[in-house]
Amino acid sequence: MTQSINRIVILGGGTAGWIAANLMATHWADKGVEITLVESPDIGIIGVGEGSTPPLKGFMQTIGAKESEWMPACNATYKVGITFKDWSVKPGFSQYVHPFLCQPDQFTAPAFFHNSFLRRKGVDLEGHPDHFFLTTELIRQKLAPLAPPNFPFEINYGYHFDSGLLGQYLARFAAGKGVKHQYATVTEVLLDSAGNIDCLVTDSGDKIKGDFYVDSTGFKGQLIQQALKEPFLSCADSLFNDSAVVFATEADQDIAPHTVSTALKYGWAWRIPLTNRVGNGYVYSSAFVDHDQAETEFRSHLGLLDKDTEARRLQFKVGRGARHWVKNCLAVGLSQGFIEPLEATALDMVQETVVRFIEAYNQGNGSDQHREAFNQRISNRFDAVRDYIVCHYRISSRTDSEYWRACGSNEKISMSLRSILMSWMAGNNITDELEKQKLDAYFPNVSWNCLLAGKGIYPSQEQLKPGSELANQYKIDGIQRFIQGCAMNFPPHMQALAQLRAG
Numbered sequence: 001m002t003q004s005i006n007r008i009v010i011l012g013g014g015t016a017g018w019i020a021a022n023l024m025a026t027h028w029a030d031k032g033v034e035i036t037l038v039e040s041p042d043i044g045i046i047g048v049g050e051g052s053t054p055p056l057k058g059f060m061q062t063i064g065a066k067e068s069e070w071m072p073a074c075n076a077t078y079k080v081g082i083t084f085k086d087w088s089v090k091p092g093f094s095q096y097v098h099p100f101l102c103q104p105d106q107f108t109a110p111a112f113f114h115n116s117f118l119r120r121k122g123v124d125l126e127g128h129p130d131h132f133f134l135t136t137e138l139i140r141q142k143l144a145p146l147a148p149p150n151f152p153f154e155i156n157y158g159y160h161f162d163s164g165l166l167g168q169y170l171a172r173f174a175a176g177k178g179v180k181h182q183y184a185t186v187t188e189v190l191l192d193s194a195g196n197i198d199c200l201v202t203d204s205g206d207k208i209k210g211d212f213y214v215d216s217t218g219f220k221g222q223l224i225q226q227a228l229k230e231p232f233l234s235c236a237d238s239l240f241n242d243s244a245v246v247f248a249t250e251a252d253q254d255i256a257p258h259t260v261s262t263a264l265k266y267g268w269a270w271r272i273p274l275t276n277r278v279g280n281g282y283v284y285s286s287a288f289v290d291h292d293q294a295e296t297e298f299r300s301h302l303g304l305l306d307k308d309t310e311a312r313r314l315q316f317k318v319g320r321g322a323r324h325w326v327k328n329c330l331a332v333g334l335s336q337g338f339i340e341p342l343e344a345t346a347l348d349m350v351q352e353t354v355v356r357f358i359e360a361y362n363q364g365n366g367s368d369q370h371r372e373a374f375n376q377r378i379s380n381r382f383d384a385v386r387d388y389i390v391c392h393y394r395i396s397s398r399t400d401s402e403y404w405r406a407c408g409s410n411e412k413i414s415m416s417l418r419s420i421l422m423s424w425m426a427g428n429n430i431t432d433e434l435e436k437q438k439l440d441a442y443f444p445n446v447s448w449n450c451l452l453a454g455k456g457i458y459p460s461q462e463q464l465k466p467g468s469e470l471a472n473q474y475k476i477d478g479i480q481r482f483i484q485g486c487a488m489n490f491p492p493h494m495q496a497l498a499q500l501r502a503g
């Protein structure tokens with residue numbers, strides 16, 4: 001079966017809907033495809049999701065949005081990695097950075113792999129990832145990832161932003177590309193005899209008709225889950241968190257370009273610095289702590305116990321739809337699935353889903369073969385993200401609550417993750433295993449190595465023995481000199497943000 005697309009109706013005006021609208025308009029508006037985004041004036045957006053991964057930079061470039069315009073409009077800052085704090089109680093490993101890799105790392109990553117590999121074999125070498133990557137130094141010195149033109153290497157970075165403002169910015173941008181915007185609440189979805197979506201019916205009885213529909217209605221998945229009955233595959237047995245409490249606090253005077261993720265007693269807390277405030281959220285499992293107790297713990301962590309700062313509480317479900325493109329409907333965003341926010345991967349999944357959909361559609365006109373290949377590809381990506389995030393919990397050495405003990409002993413992990421962990425524990429190089437298990441479909445080899453090494457999954461210090469001269473071939477001093485020399489090319493983060501505001 002092939003489908004021709006002339007009129008697309010996007011249902012939902014959260015970040016996912018607007019990313020889809022911009023990408024589809026960029027690729028298809030000049031081919032005569034008409035795009036309308038419908039959002040409810042009464043149902044709000046989720047309003048969290050303020051950290052990205054590096055591909056968002058590519059999205060902004062693709063649609064033609066300039067950093068000097070969109071970043072100040074969204075109070076955005078640069079992000080070069082995530083610092084994980086207090087996830088491990090192993091001495092020397094209480095925190096580490098998961099860096100966004102950049103080109104200069106090719107000179108220092110071999111030393112990290114070498115040291116980390118031999119440390120697992122019992123050789124006393126420096127194996128903490130924080131010594132080996134440039135972006136970790138940018139965080140330490142609070143520098144922006146913007147090198148001058150004569151710095152001959154590419155630097156990868158993502159952003160932090162106000163999600164509400166980003167949605168508004170993208171809505172304006174999409175309007176400039178010809179996307180129509182309609183406010184209406186859809187109460188009924190009519191299917192045709194072949195099971196395709198025929199039209200949407202609003203609360204005032206109007207019918208909205210397209211030949212293709214995008215479901216970006218958030219967790220409820222009004223089109224894909226409710227109307228088309230696509231099954232939702234939960235992963236709550238391997239990811240226990242289902243709730244969050246969110247606060248804003250005052251802006252930092254001097255902003256470091258990273259998200260901080262601090263493990264607390266029943267989950268973890270994010271800290272996302274914007275130019276006008278810091279976004280904070282505690283992601284926890286309501287099976288282990290009640291909502292009031294979680295909020296009190298978080299207030300105490302933030303020093304807000306005696307203040308009446310307003311909190312927002314949220315609930316979410318983790319998992320994904322069995323398929324993402326079903327009949328004449330594509331699900332994007334929370335309607336297609338959500339693998340909790342620990343690595344801020346959700347918007348990247350939106351972008352990847354839409355880009356791959358456009359690619360698959362252009363190649364196959366909606367043929368079954370292209371649709372199936374597309375669905376498999378996106379599901380593999382979801383599952384690879386899930387395994388990486390499950391790994392964070394499974395290898396945590398915290399035991400200070402029932403929650404952490406349950407995470408650390410959880411046997412309901414995928415076979416692929418189990419094989420990676422066994423390979424690491426056996427002292428093997430995990431590169432081949434990652435490829436075999438397709439777990440590098442999202443996070444590359446270096447990210448997996450940083451995760452396992454950064455949490456200190458090594459023999460204990462007493463078990464380590466000094467290595468030969470060959471084992472000690474990489475000198476940390478030399479690596480640090482190289483990294484610090486590179487870092488001298490980058491401006492202070494605050495200065496770069498001020499320059500953006502000044503235009």
Ligand SMILES: Cc1cc2nc3c(=O)[nH]c(=O)nc-3n(C[C@H](O)[C@H](O)[C@H](O)COP(=O)(O)OP(=O)(O)OC[C@H]3O[C@@H](n4cnc5c(N)ncnc54)[C@H](O)[C@@H]3O)c2cc1C
Pocket residue numbers: 011012013014015016017038039040041042043044045046047048049050051052163184185186187216217218219222244281283314315316332333334335341344345346347348
């Ligand atoms: C606690 C938490 C933290 C997160 N942190 C991150 C992060 O750091 N990074 C990241 O990338 N992602 C993060 N996410 C995910 C991120 O928030 C979402 O992926 C993103 O906001 C997109 O949401 P959405 O557009 O799919 O849904 P929503 O924002 O929920 O939007 C749904 C839209 O559908 C419309 N709608 C619903 N029903 C109807 C109807 N019947 N008729 C008409 N319109 C309707 C609503 O009006 C709304 O416009 C986080 C999520 C959670 C829960």
